[in-house]
Amino acid sequence: MTLFIEQCLNGLQFGLLLFLLAAGLTLVFGIMDLVNLAHGSLYMLGAYFAATFAAWTGSFLLGAVLALVATLIVGMVLEVVAMRRLYGRDHLDHVLGTFGLILFFDEGVRLIWGPGGLSLPVPSWLNRSIEILPGIQYSAYRFAIIVVTLAVAAFLYILVMRTRIGMLIRAGASNREMVGALGVNIKLLYTLVFGLGAALAGLAGLMQAPILTVQIGMGENIVILAFVITVIGGIGSIRGALVAALLVGFIDTLGRAFFPQILVELLGRQAGSTAAPALSSMLIYILMAVILVVKPQGLFSANSR
Amino acid sequence: MRSALTLRNIVTAALVIGLVLLPLYVALTGDRFVLILFTRIVILAMAAVSLNLILGYAGMMSFGHAAFLGLGGYTTAILSFEGVHSGFLQWPAAIAVSALFALAVGALSLRTRGVYFIMITLAFAQMAYYMASGMARYGGDDGLSLESRSTFAGLLNLSNKTTFYYVCLALLLGTILLVWRLTNSRFGMVLQGVRSNESRMSAIGYPTFRYKLTAFVIAGTLCGLAGALIANHTDFVSPSMMFWTRSGDLIVMVVLGGMGTLFGPVFGALALLFLEQFLPTLINMAVRPFNPAGAAKAGEYWQLVLGPLLLFIVLFARGGIDGLLKKLGGKHSSHE
Numbered sequence: 001m002t003l004f005i006e007q008c009l010n011g012l013q014f015g016l017l018l019f020l021l022a023a024g025l026t027l028v029f030g031i032m033d034l035v036n037l038a039h040g041s042l043y044m045l046g047a048y049f050a051a052t053f054a055a056w057t058g059s060f061l062l063g064a065v066l067a068l069v070a071t072l073i074v075g076m077v078l079e080v081v082a083m084r085r086l087y088g089r090d091h092l093d094h095v096l097g098t099f100g101l102i103l104f105f106d107e108g109v110r111l112i113w114g115p116g117g118l119s120l121p122v123p124s125w126l127n128r129s130i131e132i133l134p135g136i137q138y139s140a141y142r143f144a145i146i147v148v149t150l151a152v153a154a155f156l157y158i159l160v161m162r163t164r165i166g167m168l169i170r171a172g173a174s175n176r177e178m179v180g181a182l183g184v185n186i187k188l189l190y191t192l193v194f195g196l197g198a199a200l201a202g203l204a205g206l207m208q209a210p211i212l213t214v215q216i217g218m219g220e221n222i223v224i225l226a227f228v229i230t231v232i233g234g235i236g237s238i239r240g241a242l243v244a245a246l247l248v249g250f251i252d253t254l255g256r257a258f259f260p261q262i263l264v265e266l267l268g269r270q271a272g273s274t275a276a277p278a279l280s281s282m283l284i285y286i287l288m289a290v291i292l293v294v295k296p297q298g299l300f301s302a303n304s305r
Numbered sequence: 306m307r308s309a310l311t312l313r314n315i316v317t318a319a320l321v322i323g324l325v326l327l328p329l330y331v332a333l334t335g336d337r338f339v340l341i342l343f344t345r346i347v348i349l350a351m352a353a354v355s356l357n358l359i360l361g362y363a364g365m366m367s368f369g370h371a372a373f374l375g376l377g378g379y380t381t382a383i384l385s386f387e388g389v390h391s392g393f394l395q396w397p398a399a400i401a402v403s404a405l406f407a408l409a410v411g412a413l414s415l416r417t418r419g420v421y422f423i424m425i426t427l428a429f430a431q432m433a434y435y436m437a438s439g440m441a442r443y444g445g446d447d448g449l450s451l452e453s454r455s456t457f458a459g460l461l462n463l464s465n466k467t468t469f470y471y472v473c474l475a476l477l478l479g480t481i482l483l484v485w486r487l488t489n490s491r492f493g494m495v496l497q498g499v500r501s502n503e504s505r506m507s508a509i510g511y512p513t514f515r516y517k518l519t520a521f522v523i524a525g526t527l528c529g530l531a532g533a534l535i536a537n538h539t540d541f542v543s544p545s546m547m548f549w550t551r552s553g554d555l556i557v558m559v560v561l562g563g564m565g566t567l568f569g570p571v572f573g574a575l576a577l578l579f580l581e582q583f584l585p586t587l588i589n590m591a592v593r594p595f596n597p598a599g600a601a602k603a604g605e606y607w608q609l610v611l612g613p614l615l616l617f618i619v620l621f622a623r624g625g626i627d628g629l630l631k632k633l634g635g636k637h638s639s640h641e
Contacts, residue, residue: 026627035420035423037553053519082616085620086619086620089619091366091419091420091423092360092366092556093619093620093623094559095366095368095423095553095556096553096556096557096560096618096619097503097615097616097619097620098616099550099553099556099557099615100611100613100614100615100616100619101612101616102550102612103608103609103611103612103615104608104609104612104613104616105612106608107606107607107608107609107612108609110606111606111609140491220550224427224431224549227424227427228428229420229425231420231424231425235379235420235421274439274440274441277438277441277445278435278436278437278438278439278440278441279439281435281438281439282335282431282432282435282436285428285429285431285432285435286427286432288424288428289413289425289428289429289432291412292416292417292421292424292425293413293416294412296416296417296418296421297421298421
């Protein structure tokens with residue numbers, strides 16, 4: 001039972017982290033209609049920046065803040081230099097152009113930081129376990145991730161639903177020409193939204209950095225998960241992204257933890273233990289395929305909302 | 306009027322003749338490396354041509370085409386591992402497995418469109434990827450080596466590099482011929498109609514879903530055969546040949562060469578693999594005059610150039626190499 005609760009918390013933590021990535025992706029997707037495969041590169045950059053800045057300043061928090069600012073800047077520069085030219089084009093162009101950007105960022109990181117990868121230690125004040133429920137210990141760092149991501153999710157909700165900028169973002173999503181015609185600087189708005197998405201990806205990367213190693217290509221697997229989430233949730237819907245991210249986080253974590261045992265029970269030891277690793281990695285893709293077959297527009301598609 | 310002697314046709318003919326005569330050059334110079342490189346180019350060109358059938362002609366943006374390469378390759382390797390070495394069994398099995406997979410994936414994926422289609426094909430490819438990594442008996446993540454190349458009852462010896470090259474080239478040309486016949490048939494016309502306006506096609510009364518599914522299965526099957534070839538070429542299969550970046554490479558080849566053109570994907574495969582092979586040397590040469598010490602090191606970072614180059618092609622040269630040849634040829638003839 002303790003294990004189950006712990007795995008549930010891990011699922012929650014992973015899901016919320018994926019939400020940070022997927023939220024940026026779905027914003028850019030929904031508003032600029034841009035498929036950005038290079039989103040994973042921004043996640044990677046966040047982690048590299050944080051590892052570097054934390055080593056320079058000697059403080060995890062200061063390093064994290066500097067890394068956030070740095071990814072925000074990289075994102076905005078990227079938007080102005082490259083992404084802006086891709087708006088309004090075919091999705092194929094987006095896929096191809098941002099695929100090129102992945103190569104560029106991977107190689108650039110290798111040039112600057114070398115091929116070896118970095119590590120970012122968990123700050124000492126979080127490197128312990130806390131008792132979150134009577135009798136249940138949980139890693140303080142992972143718990144901190146849950147708290148931070150929940151705060152960011154709340155911030156995003158308020159930003160998008162309750163502020164003037166959010167109003168413009170939502171308006172831009174439904175009719176960009178009209179917003180532009182009403183005198184809003186749509187170019188600046190897009191740059192800001194892209195920068196926000198980049199910063200969210202960077203935040204996800206830097207928070208995940210102490211749990212995994214910081215290495216080249218770390219964004220390539222997780223960006224696909226983020227896409228799966230955006231698509232399951234329905235493109236452009238932040239609420240959908242949150243629901244889908246939690247769903248994927250839970251299914252992936254719990255699937256890896258308990259699915260092998262279930263398979264062994266069902267299929268017998270031999271067949272079960274052979275099929276388990278493959279099947280538990282495939283679970284979320286199966287989930288996505290099923291959801292898209294039943295609801296081809298995702299769970300919370302912008303049209304049916 | 307249109308003459309047959311355009312720049313584009315001349316270059317295409319030169320390419321085909323060059324490919325056919327390549328082993329002669331290799332025999333004269335003894336440069337085995339070129340033969341190995343070109344065998345790979347020819348096989349990947351075949352995969353790219355098959356992708357072009359759905360991506361270029363029918364406008365179906367499949368982002369999981371590398372799965373078929375992997376499936377064909379794995380079917381061959383697994384049969385070889387289990388003691389079946391005959392190509393007469395291995396290759397039809399590779400074709401059948403990829404056809405079945407394409408049928409299942411296509412039937413489910415084609416219910417969606419746009420970005421959702423991109424992502425669902427990607428998801429199925431990822432499933433195949435994880436399936437391969439999970440097969441502990443067949444090497445899991447580490448992949449599986451082939452004990453020997455496919456045998457054809459003494460008729461063909463695929464271990465002979467020249468023979469194998471010609472088998473691959475013949476299959477590539479056969480694939481191109483098939484795609485050419487298909488796209489000029491009524492079936493191909495319907496597909497191209499679907500690309501420009503699907504709702505209109507279905508309003509006229511075409512069952513567009515069935516047409517698209519058929520094209521998807523044909524493309525997957527051809528790519529599966531290319532997979533059987535690539536397993537024979539490298540004597541090795543691994544899950545990484547199905548990773549999503551490999552599907553991205555195939556799309557790059559198609560777009561780089563020219564979407565919806567017959568020989569475009571061949572040019573694209575040639576160009577991409579040439580860039581991979583020779584860009585390091587080129588960078589090395591370009592940097593040498595400025596910084597002799599760092600030149601060799603700079604060459605290692607060739608993807609730093611390739612990435613922005615792809616973006617540049619997307620932004621400014623949409624027609625790809627084929628479009629470029631057409632444009633250059635057009636300019637040339639107008640001056641005459």
